[in-house]
Amino acid sequence: MKQFWVTFFGSIFGVIVGSVVTMVLGVFLIAGLIASAAQSSDPAPVIPSANVVLSLDLREARNDQPSRSPFAFADPLSTVDLVRALERAEGDSRVSGLFIRANEYGLPPAQAEEIHRAIAAFRASGRFVIVHAQGFEGTSATNYFAVSGADEIWLQDTATFSASGLYGEVPFFGGLLERFEGRAEFIQFEDYKNAPNSYTEAGFTDEHREATLGYFTGIFDTIIETAATDRGQTPEAMRALIEDAPYSAEQALEAGLVDQLGQVVDARQAALDRAGARQLTDIYDYASSALMHQSGPIIALIEGQGAIVTGNAPPGLFGGDEMIGSDLMSESILNAARDPNVRAIVLRIDSPGGSSIASDQVWDAVRRAREAGKPVVVSMGGAAASGGYYIAAPADYIVSNATTITGSIGVYGGKINLHDTLGLVGVNIEPISVGGDFTDAYSGQTDWTDAQRAELESLLGDIYADFTERVAEGRVIPIERVLEIARGRVWTGAQALELGLVDEIGGMREAVAAARSLADIEAGTPVNLRRYPARPTAFEAFQAMFGVTAESAETLAQLNALMEMPEVRAALEARGMTGRGNELRTPASQPN
Template sequence: MSSTNPGLIRRVLSGLWRLLTWIRTSLANLVFLVLILVLVVALLPKDAAQMPDKTALRIAPGGYLVDQYSYVDPLSQILEQDQERTETRVRDIVDAINAASQDERITSIVLDLNYLIGGGLSKLQEISHALDAFKQSGKPIYAISDAYSQEQYYLASHSDHIMMHPMGAVILTGYGSYRNYFKSALDKLSLNMHVFRVGEYKDAVEPYLRDQMSDASREHNSQWLNELWSEYTQYVEQQRELNVGGVNDYINNLDTHLAKQDGNPAATAKALNLVDHLFSHHQQREFLVDKLGKDEELDDYKALEYEDYLAFVQQEKLPEADKVGLIVAKGVILDGEQPEGSIGGDTLAQLIRDARDNDDIRALVMRVDSGGGSAFASEIIRQEMELTRQKGIPILISMGSVAASGGYWISMSADEVWATPSTITGSIGVFSAFPTIENSLEKMGISTDGVGTTELAGALRMDRPLSPLAKDILQQSVNSIYQQFLDIVATSRQTTSARIHEVAQGRVWTGRAAKDLDLVDHLGDLNDTIAAAAQLAELDNYDVFEVKKQLSPSEMFAKQLAGELAQVSHFASLSSSPLLDMLKSAESQFQPLIKLLNSGDPRSVYAQCLECVAP
């Protein structure tokens, strides 16, 4: 008996293993066949969609408002079909609204603001201008959201009917700028932060030198924050016909207002005329169905997504021979080649050359949305713009939410500089910083010693004290680049370096204040700047041609495939596989290293405004 049992057990286990292998192989083949089927279905030609005769335009921005989408490799787009939108391009929304205001097929706009996170007052204002023009056509605007953040409410204030859930709230807080300060922590860790800067207001490095905000930093940050908040409150009060100071009263006396409504924030908002209707989801849908008609197929109100509408409009438009080129410069300015969402000195310089060599481009607009970065990369970009101007191509700058420090530097080779009233700009100043850890190592019993052939050999080692000679060299380098910055601005603004120094020193200004100080030429949004560029080039009919980095053939195919797959709902379940989770984890581990490799400057001197973050 005992001699037969092992053979029987082996046969049973072997059979189970073969069964498991067959099941695993079959499932893998099945998944592969499903994937092939999905790809075939996605790539099959589809019937051309028809533009409805009468419909509302639904605008549901998701994530942050941006001037340019951050680069996501096409493979990730394919694998992450279920991810919520993290960015929405402002220009797409503005173009759709502007077209809809003149289109008799569009009866109204529905702003679904549930998914909007933020994006800065300047970008909100650009959408607001388009909404104002739409309202002048006599068509209504409806806003829906479970609750309203400060950014969401700014857009909602344009609506004829603002609807909110009975358990929602209008959350307004005002603008603020708060940072952590590390001086005491660095002292406890025996870390020495050597900072070299020019400008009393260049406070990007203050957190490493102090334990609290300096008086100079408090002064200039308070000024631009209060100016932006005044822009916000005045506009909302005008749209909602509130008393002057009504928004600040709502915030500063919220406890009193809540007490009158038994602590109910939704009822408080309605009582103060911040919203018009407190509706459940069902009531919101029924209200909109009554106003806009019913889509029987979707069992919802009749509306067309703005992305789909924009595609219809672009198909119907006849192309023009003359072009106004548009280049978007968004993000931190870094050296070398960089993907979209960051500004690479070499990448942006190549785009400017591409525009210069395109005979159809008669004028060029560069949209700047950057707090700066590498001074070296900023100058590479500015020089390329200067060469383009010398060829006789008008160049205009459109400043977005932020065009400060290095962002202002690259704006100084233009025929005209435009900013929105709420643009954050200026911050004309530079800094460099170098940490050393010799005291920390000493506490652990580690010392550094050796020999060198010159006074500078090993001078920039983090484990050695920074010598007086090295300190003097670094400070002189910063002083030199600051003077170069002043001279560039003075030449562009047709004034003296001494005059620019008075309003520089790292100080931040709003677009409106910058106009008064002659740091910019005009106030207006991107469309205003494009129109001005066409006028300079004497163009009556033109198209806007966006100059951007070209994808490789494989990237173009994968991107197209990703767009098609987004419409195939069965594919979404693949994005939760363990393999994809492992890939995402690996990607997150490498991101800090990638950012470190992308942050270099030959002289380690930066024209960047770290506090310039659009509120």
């Protein structure tokens, strides 16, 4: 019987180990195939020598920045690279125009603004832009905002124009938690730090509603003023037109919101005819060619998108949601600051915030770069709020889109106690601990004691004091004024400019121009915008994911090379060991 159980459990263990080994080997095999594919030299896209009409599809969801994973599935061109490609096209004599498929349901406001600005600069260089929309079907006016400055806007004749404002929804779970005996405990600095309200309240507080309507109104005002200028209307007339939507296609044409009615094939042909071209050139293909070779003084581009966390925060194997790892970003900033070939640093931020500790680490790196004499310019993407603003504050110069969500200078902390909620379904989790009174402060099974709440208020108060002092120091604003405009309140970029929290309204283009100026590089001089760190190779990403050290990888490579030497293979064969392909068999392992 003993032998039976030994054999039984041994078999199970063998199956488990075999499955794990097979899975790991399969992952290695797949990764190897992907790496081989990534490293294969596909033919470079052929760009026509003249009359190029670039094509851009705004219906594709795009990130602010490209993924750091070399295995990421082909994403649409990031906002940053799209803007850079269009800027490069302005000086390319081969390029005549741009054909755009408009987004139908709405874009992130700052992304729409930055694309709009790039289109305007492209047109100002003497090139045309033709847009086709299969409807502005969503009520968010950001879809129209992105393309309102085109030479021609075509609308499919069976579509509608419904862009009429901005709309959002905020969930509140306070009533749900109360109904099921859950308790949310949070401490906020201060009254406008509204993120915890979703758990503590059943609806908007006065401050929450005021701040939300404040930035909604600011964004909508920017859209109206921009579209009015583009379409030759007064802001009052444009506001009335937008707010009176929806329109049929014919009504939108009569109102002057669009220029032509027709199918996409008609608009596409109009763009080709205007340039005398035969086919469109995808903006992705153009960017792959145009951004590959850069020359001139080096400006480091350091990018971060997503929540701010400690560590390196490597991306997923195939891309996906990314985070800003404080180790990686701070190291990148310091490396760029130490590089004598780097003239300035552009720090692109698209983040709603995150860990205060991680944010402070990046803040310190920016400060050290400045002290080393390296100019640092921040370019804000869709958001640079809370921790996102924390890391921007010490920069020499801050550039923000008018519709960027920024500010939120504040901090909060808390927890949700679900002990009684779980008890309703028969689950009892009994906490047990040794040590001081604070040991169970973060437990989801207990309420705070008065002493714990007091300690947390003190800790969070210290973080808030540090945050506001860092802002006062970096922006050279009296601390009293910072405390007035902080309080956790969110601002648009346009509002932040009035408050002195940013220096200029603009995007990547304006940030690079500011960096060029601070580095005493002559205006108009082409610069080499070099990413720090460089995107890892497929093998480097694989090493990082599976913990393979550079030394062990090198040893394996050397061993593989040794095994392939003719004299080694001859010696193995002489000993009865045969190598067939990638499979090595000893006499004992030969099949019967």
